[in-house]
Amino acid sequence: FDVGKMEEISSVLELVLESEKGKIINMTKLNNRSYQYPERDREIIAKLSDPNYEVKSHVFSKDAPVEDLFKYEVCQTIFRYQQEHKIPYEKFAEQIGLSFAEAMKVLKGKINDFYLGQLIFYFKKMAPEQELKLTPSICFHCHNKIKGKFYYIPHLFIESVKFPLCLGCATIKVKCKNCSRENIVVKDYELEKKTL
Structure with missing residues (x-):
């Protein structure tokens, strides 16, 4: 292990913890690199995913009747x-x-x-x-x-x-x-x- 890098990571984490002012930080959120859709986009995705949504293209499988x-x-x-x-x-x-x-x-x-x-x-x-x-x-x-x-x-x-x-x-x-x-x-x- 490189001691200098460990100290640098430690100081960054301390700054993050300080900026949150006592809030508990979920470390998995810090490490999660997947894209989080904005709230408006999540509403649109939920609407389009609804099987009863009125306007939707049909996708058929190869063995569709x-x-x-x-x-x-x-x-x-x-x-x-x-x-x-x-x-x-x-x-x-x-x-x-x-x-x-x-x-x-x-x-x-x-x-x-x-x-x-x-x-x-x-x-x-x-x-x-x-x-x-x-x-x-x-x-x-x-x-x-x-x-x-x-x-x-x-x-x-x-x-x-x-x-x-x-x-x-x-x-x-x-x-x-x-x-x-x-x-x-x-x-x-x-x-x-x-x-x-």
């Missing part, structure tokens, strides 16, 4: 269309036949509150002339050949959604960009119960 990814992408498509065409929120809600609060849930991508068929139905009510297309990828048939596992790849290509859509099952034909199979469907059997 294909339906959730479809639903989120349809919500984003609806939101983009509403923003690009500058449709007022009230008019948008009226146009798709929802209350203002429910329409805002669609725009905010609250996918757990809706079935896939409902979201596609709202999109077609809002923009009947538009065709709904989603991100292309390979289908589970091609994936099985490559990986030897049986599950859906999340980013399938919805070739087109023709209106009127069957609200009972919300059947959607999808096309794999790798093998061009068109016999894959996404079904939403619960939709009929919710809409009645």
Whole structure:
């Protein structure tokens, strides 16, 4: 040990203790070098961390259900269309036949509150002339050949959604960009119960 350095450290500690005028100093706080957020930042972090916070981006895991990814992408498509065409929120809600609060849930991508068929139905009510297309990828048939596992790849290509859509099952034909199979469907059997 270097005696000079020890004396220097000791004198610094004495000054710190003197400046605190008798308060007990937690030595772990002196040694803690992690950043301490200001109070205002901590409030913002707590607000953003709340699962019920209204405005939030969704992050999906690699093995997220294909339906959730479809639903989120349809919500984003609806939101983009509403923003690009500058449709007022009230008019948008009226146009798709929802209350203002429910329409805002669609725009905010609250996918757990809706079935896939409902979201596609709202999109077609809002923009009947538009065709709904989603991100292309390979289908589970091609994936099985490559990986030897049986599950859906999340980013399938919805070739087109023709209106009127069957609200009972919300059947959607999808096309794999790798093998061009068109016999894959996404079904939403619960939709009929919710809409009645």
